[in-house]
Amino acid sequence: MTTRVAIVPLLLLSGPVLPSFAQEDPSSVSAEAQGWLQRVVTAPRQHNYIGTFVYSSGGHMETSRVVHMVNSEGERERIEVLDGSPREVIRNNGEVRCYFPERNTVVTEKRGLRKFFSALLPESLSNINNNYIVKKGGKERISDYECQVIVLESRDNMRYSQKLWVDISSGLLLKAAVMDRGQVVEQFVFTQLEIDGEIDEELLKPKYLTKAAKLHITNLVSFKMRKGELGWQVENLPPGFMKITEVKRSFSGKSTPVGHIGLSDGLAAVSVFIEPAEESDSQSVQKSFPRQGAINIYTRTVGGNRVTTIGEVPPVTVMQIGNSVVNYKVK
Amino acid sequence: MKNKISALMDGELDNVDITDTIAQIKKTEDLRNEWATYHLIGDTLRQSVAAPIDIASQVSKRLAVEPTVLAPHVPTEHKGKVFAFSVAASMVTAVAAVVWMSVQTMDRPLKSITDNSVHQAAVKAEPTVIPVSVPALAQMEPVTDKSVLQAAVKAEPTVISAPIPAPAHINDYYLLVHGEFSPRTAMHGVAPYIRMVTDSDERSTK
Numbered sequence: 001m002t003t004r005v006a007i008v009p010l011l012l013l014s015g016p017v018l019p020s021f022a023q024e025d026p027s028s029v030s031a032e033a034q035g036w037l038q039r040v041v042t043a044p045r046q047h048n049y050i051g052t053f054v055y056s057s058g059g060h061m062e063t064s065r066v067v068h069m070v071n072s073e074g075e076r077e078r079i080e081v082l083d084g085s086p087r088e089v090i091r092n093n094g095e096v097r098c099y100f101p102e103r104n105t106v107v108t109e110k111r112g113l114r115k116f117f118s119a120l121l122p123e124s125l126s127n128i129n130n131n132y133i134v135k136k137g138g139k140e141r142i143s144d145y146e147c148q149v150i151v152l153e154s155r156d157n158m159r160y161s162q163k164l165w166v167d168i169s170s171g172l173l174l175k176a177a178v179m180d181r182g183q184v185v186e187q188f189v190f191t192q193l194e195i196d197g198e199i200d201e202e203l204l205k206p207k208y209l210t211k212a213a214k215l216h217i218t219n220l221v222s223f224k225m226r227k228g229e230l231g232w233q234v235e236n237l238p239p240g241f242m243k244i245t246e247v248k249r250s251f252s253g254k255s256t257p258v259g260h261i262g263l264s265d266g267l268a269a270v271s272v273f274i275e276p277a278e279e280s281d282s283q284s285v286q287k288s289f290p291r292q293g294a295i296n297i298y299t300r301t302v303g304g305n306r307v308t309t310i311g312e313v314p315p316v317t318v319m320q321i322g323n324s325v326v327n328y329k330v331k
Numbered sequence: 332m333k334n335k336i337s338a339l340m341d342g343e344l345d346n347v348d349i350t351d352t353i354a355q356i357k358k359t360e361d362l363r364n365e366w367a368t369y370h371l372i373g374d375t376l377r378q379s380v381a382a383p384i385d386i387a388s389q390v391s392k393r394l395a396v397e398p399t400v401l402a403p404h405v406p407t408e409h410k411g412k413v414f415a416f417s418v419a420a421s422m423v424t425a426v427a428a429v430v431w432m433s434v435q436t437m438d439r440p441l442k443s444i445t446d447n448s449v450h451q452a453a454v455k456a457e458p459t460v461i462p463v464s465v466p467a468l469a470q471m472e473p474v475t476d477k478s479v480l481q482a483a484v485k486a487e488p489t490v491i492s493a494p495i496p497a498p499a500h501i502n503d504y505y506l507l508v509h510g511e512f513s514p515r516t517a518m519h520g521v522a523p524y525i526r527m528v529t530d531s532d533e534r535s536t537k
Contacts, residue, residue, distance in 0.1 A: 224341050262512045269513035310509050
């Protein structure tokens with residue numbers, strides 16, 4: 001068993017290293033810049049790192065510590081928020097656990113969908129090219145590492161532009177900014193970082209595990225739907241967005257499963273969640289919630305169902321998607 | 332291993348893993364329980380007409396009237412059959428294991444299955460998750476009355492920009508699920524989750 005387990009991450013690694021950029025139109029895309037994107041996606045599966053990063057959005061700013069380790073058992077990571085109330089995120093390959101010690105709550109997701117993107121990457125890259133102008137920028141120093149700047153400029157107003165700072169030697173992403181017409185919407189940047197050093201496994205253990213007995217644990221379970229099985233679809237997709245996945249999910253505390261349609265333009269993602277409306281939901285009211293970083297949230301009710309659209313895209317995009325969600329079982 | 336069973340069900344394993352996983356399922360009772368639980372949940376979520384529990388009762392009824400065969404026919408060996416066949420055969424065995432397990436539990440109500448050994452299995456879904464009742468699922472049933480939908484469409488909706496942060500289920504669950512699916516997660520690692528924990532914190536301090 002042990003050897004098999006060791007082989008799996010290697011197979012996963014070999015997957016995305018296939019794309020050929022030869023067929024890309026050189027007038028609209030820098031093949032080299034796309035090669036950098038490729039490196040950004042594979043680098044976390046090849047390097048250990050430990051460091052501190054700052055996440056900022058609007059007037060909010062927060063510091064976190066990250067420990068990331070790759071070995072024969074795969075990829076493990078722990079993030080601890082250092083400001084404000086203590087919070088912790090632990091990833092063990094596909095499993096993610098978020099600890100909220102002050103609320104005695106742990107939320108876990110056993111089988112992430114992350115592999116969608118490592119597996120779909122070549123396709124995803126050409127889709128990126130259709131929706132963004134990918135440009136290679138200059139070189140800048142971040143946390144004492146020489147970085148290559150890659151700019152993904154949105155081709156329309158349905159998505160944000162992005163700017164990435166990629167460590168030249170490792171390919172790790174050391175700084176990233178989401179931009180809305182020149183304005184920074186959210187940004188994360190390493191302020192201190194050590195790449196490929198030895199990592200003590202103790203550092204990956206959750207700090208709040210000792211209190212586990214008292215913790216309220218919520219497990220998120222999902223099941224893939226066959227095409228059309230969910231019965232819902234987005235009729236008016238913004239240009240460049242495609243459906244990536246369709247699942248039903250169980251959330252503890254909810255008596256009925258929630259439908260989830262995942263859409264992406266190759267870089268930005270939008271999720272549509274469909275569940276029976278509650279009595280408090282008004283039939284005719286649509287609600288948009290305050291932007292959370294680059295994430296916009298929009299809800300509306302459709303024939304007794306509450307449709308929640310979430311994505312790191314401008315408000316106009318979540319609204320267009322949310323407003324065109326229909327039940328196609330209706331004849 | 333548990334993740335692999337789930338991946339096997341979704342047809343996401345490669346050939347090496349498929350044989351390996353099926354072999355493990357055959358060997359270990361816990362894993363067979365796991366397999367059965369996943370199917371039970373999957374069927375319930377998919378509102379499958381034939382839930383495993385029904386198959387079990389049908390099979391047991393058939394078994395009850397079946398005469399005991401003392402000298403069963405020994406099938407001839409088919410060495411060198413294509414890999415797909417052996418996988419299919421293993422699947423049949425695995426399915427048989429599920430049916431067997433279901434038969435063992437057929438006299439007990441659905442809930443008791445989830446309360447026992449199966450409950451220890453990897454899914455570890457909260458008990459409320461597994462026994463989703465059919466009436467509850469029916470609520471999920473989409474609108475079939477077109478006029479209702481048209482009425483909803485015709486009603487002039489008001490867009491409210493809620494000044495308050497999104498409700499707890501959005502912050503705690505939907506953002507986590509979305510973050511996991513977003514391609515940016517593949518690039519930033521865990522970083523996008525920070526967004527979620529940040530927001531939850533802000534809400535809890537308000």
